[in-house]
Amino acid sequence: MLIINLIQKNTAFLKKLFAVILYVIPACICISCTPAPEASTGFLYEYGVFLNLSPETAGYEAKLANYHTVVIDAQYFSKEEIKGLKDKDHIVYSYLNIGSIENFRNYFNEYKSLILSNYENWDEEYWINVSDPVWKDFITDRLAPSLLEKGVDGLFIDNVDIYYQYRSEKIYNSVTDILKRLKSKSPNIIINGGDTFISRYIDEKKQPADILSGINQETVFTAIDFEKGSFKPADIETQEYFTDYLKKARKQNIDIFLLEYTNDDKLRDEIKHYCDINGYLYYISSSIELN
Structure with a gap:
């Protein structure tokens, strides 16, 4: 003062x-937070990603208490538990994996025949054939509605990067179809990653509003060393690529979110400054577990 x-x-x-x-x-x-501009929402921080948090996590509500928009895996939350979060004025997004399948999901055995390949660095996960009508219908007509029926405000879509792994017209068109079908069910769709797909979609002069409302980009300024189990700064080339890509997306009126991993205070401050001047929200985690 x-x-x-x-x-x-x-x-x-x-x-x-x-x-x-x-x-x-x-x-x-x-360590891991996004400040709320002017504290207009009444929350200390605007955005947090907690994919490995569940009702069984001790004090899970306290972990979320300071965050306005929270991303959780609603498959593990009941409708009443999500209502409890919304009653406290949280905006709740649920994780939804459309491009790969994890072996701990209760639907794994039903769809494991559609697996295409292993997912590097994630032993429990596999890339899946998104062009198969059975998978598309499961995602859009069963899984997504089951999450939305619990009262979540939107969906946080993961592994659109299947198009980066399998760059064919069939995969591109199938991802487009899935996203359009999901967007018709919920206006709030944040895509995690997916830069190869989204860049092509924008370059083709299509309307991003038909498939998404926001982009969450991981590791723009940070990188994960999976062999050592540690974090490090991203190389300059990676930073330049993603910052240019996010500018391109922002011009399409797409909301931008960053998810970074670091324990470095100086790097954390640089990320904060970058997001503040560009009007992006961000969450910086000290753990890859996001819990």
Whole structure:
């Protein structure tokens, strides 16, 4: 308050000093958080991704308490538990994996015949044939409705990157079909990753609003060393590619979210500053487990 009062006296020097302070000092003081601009929602942070959090996690409600928009795996939450979160004014998105299948899902045995290949670095996961009508109908007519019926506000779609792994017209058209069908069921669709698919979709002058409302891009400024089980800064080429891609997406009126992994305070501050000046929301996790 002292600095603000001095500025109000129209002292030019102090105005410049305050601008420098705003640039240098981060507004976020915790390890994994996104500050809410002006605290307009009443929450301390605007966005958090908690895919490995469940009602069995001790104190799970307290872990979510400070976050306005939260991404959870609603398959493991009841309708009443999700209502409890919404009653506390959380906006709740549910994880939905359309491009791969995990062996711990209760529907794994029913669809494992559609597996295409192993998923690198994730032993429990496999790329799946999204062009198969059986899988498409399962995702859009059974799985997604079962999540939406629980009262979630939107869907957080993972593994659109199946098109990066299998770059064929059949896969591209099938992903497009799935996303359009999902968007018809929920206006709020955040796609996690999927830059190869989304870039092509935009380049073809199609309407992104037909398939999504937002993009969550992982590891723009950070990288995961799976062999060492640690984090590191992303290389410059990766950073430039993704920042250019996100600018391109933003011009299409797509909401942008970043999900980063680091324990480095300096890098965390750089990510925060980048998101603040571009109007993006972000979540920085100190754990790949997202719990």
